[in-house]
Amino acid sequence: MKLAIFLKAAVFIIGMSAFLQVYSVQAVLPVLMADLRATEVQAGLAVGATVLGVALMSPFMGMLSDAFGRKIFIVASLLYLSLPTALLAFSADIHQMIALRFLQGLAVPGITVVLIAYIGEEFEAGQVARLMAVYVSGTVLGGFLGRFLLGYLSEWAGWRGAFAVMAALSLACALFVWTQLPKSRRFTAKPDFQTAFATLKSHLHNRYVVSASLLGMCVLCSLVGCFTYINLHLADAPYRMGSSELADIFAVYLIGMVITPLSARLMARFGSVKTIVLAVCLSMAGVLMTLFAPIAAIIAGLVLVSSGVFVTQAATINYISAHVKQGRSLASGLYYMAYYSGGTLGAWLCGLAYAGAAWPGVAAVLLAVQALALLVVLKKMKTV
Incomplete structure (x- = not known):
């Protein structure tokens, strides 16, 4: 149809x-x-x-x-x-x-x-x-x-x-x-909160859900920290970028419209976990590139950081789908709760780092968080 x-x-x-x-x-x-x-x-x-x-x-x-x-x-x-x-x-x-x-x-x-x-x-x-x-x-x-x-x-x-x-x-x-979204035709109300809370308790003891959630927390922590404070770095000397110029930098996000479909090919060939390891390493390389002075190197680094995050997120969601058979929507909700909590943590931690050591301090925090992500993947996530 x-x-x-x-x-x-x-x-x-x-x-x-x-x-x-x-x-x-x-x-x-x-x-x-x-x-x-x-x-x-x-x-x-x-x-x-x-x-x-x-x-x-x-x-x-x-x-x-x-x-x-x-x-x-x-x-x-x-x-x-x-x-x-x-x-x-x-x-x-x-x-x-x-x-x-x-x-x-x-x-x-x-x-x-x-x-x-x-x-x-x-x-x-x-x-x-x-x-x-x-x-x-x-x-x-x-x-x-x-x-x-x-x-x-x-x-x-x-x-x-x-x-x-x-x-x-x-x-x-x-x-x-x-006006344009059709009304639900197949929705049936299911106000069974008792069952939902029982599923929630089960997920909190499920190592697949917990490890994927920890990984998601690390991923958005690094993304939000990077793209929040790179603005202050580029607004300062020697770059002195204005608001419109900083807005242009975010065009690197559009790479996600290309990278996300390609991630499916990587997962099909290497599996979710190996794909995640590759993607996190890609993001780490991107952070290191932002430490170089030329603006072209910084933009290339941001492309690598965002690309690694898009691939990691797609592979992590696939990992949850492969290992969690019951209460998938709630498992996804827990993953997104951890994922976005990581974003808040990244904004706070990297703010402290920027106030104390400017962009190199932020980069150090980002690399530490990404190293933790690798540790979670290699120690806690089953290879699929």
Whole structure:
């Protein structure tokens, strides 16, 4: 059965909208530090707060949507996301911004986790694969576009005006999804929280879930730490980049639209664990390259870091799917909880490192976290 173009557009926009706001503030951190008189650590927490909100809600949103429905959660979450985004334009200090960024993060699992459940219920296997590819492409574009737009808009309209435009964009996306995403036809309410909590307890003792979650925590810790504080490094001497130039740097994220499909070939040939080891080593090489002075070397290093992360995430999700047969959606929720908690940890740890030793200090923390990731893979994860 051919998938309607408007359905694909709705799924793509949902993926894009979910990640449009999550990391967008990274492109304007130097400006925010100056205007709101924030420290490096506080600026990092403006990124980490949203990631923390995502982490805390991820395991529970699936259970809530199992009880109450799919489309209503997706649309409501998109609508809600536009509210704290608009209020960011009125932030009086960095503390208000951190709080509003946290509220943004609470909306994201209602979009991502619930959409995956919706697609799995409503479509056949071949259609699911195609729609998931559309969704992943949307998330990659959203991660790039959020930073890109906010960086350029802040130069044209100030960062407050930029947040107002971003809020309007989120609202427009919500209205499009409301009109174009088909209603659930196969959803059956399952408000069985007792069974869900029993499954949760089981997963917390499952070494496959625990090891994959630890790995995910290390992965996003290094990604958020790297892409948050590389902005401060490049805004400082000798580079002196402005917001729009920093926004351009995030074009390296678009490599994910190419790398993610290629990761399937690597897993087919080498297995998930060997693929993860290769990808983590690739990211470590990228971090080392950022220590060189030429901007071309730094950009090449960022390409390697992000590519390694995309491959690692795809292989880790495949690892969970191969080893966890019961309660997969909850297992995925736990993985994403650890994954995004790592992002918050990365924003905080690397903020301390940058305040004490600038970019070389951040690079040292990133390499230590990636070394820990390798240790988890080699000691705790079964080779498949």
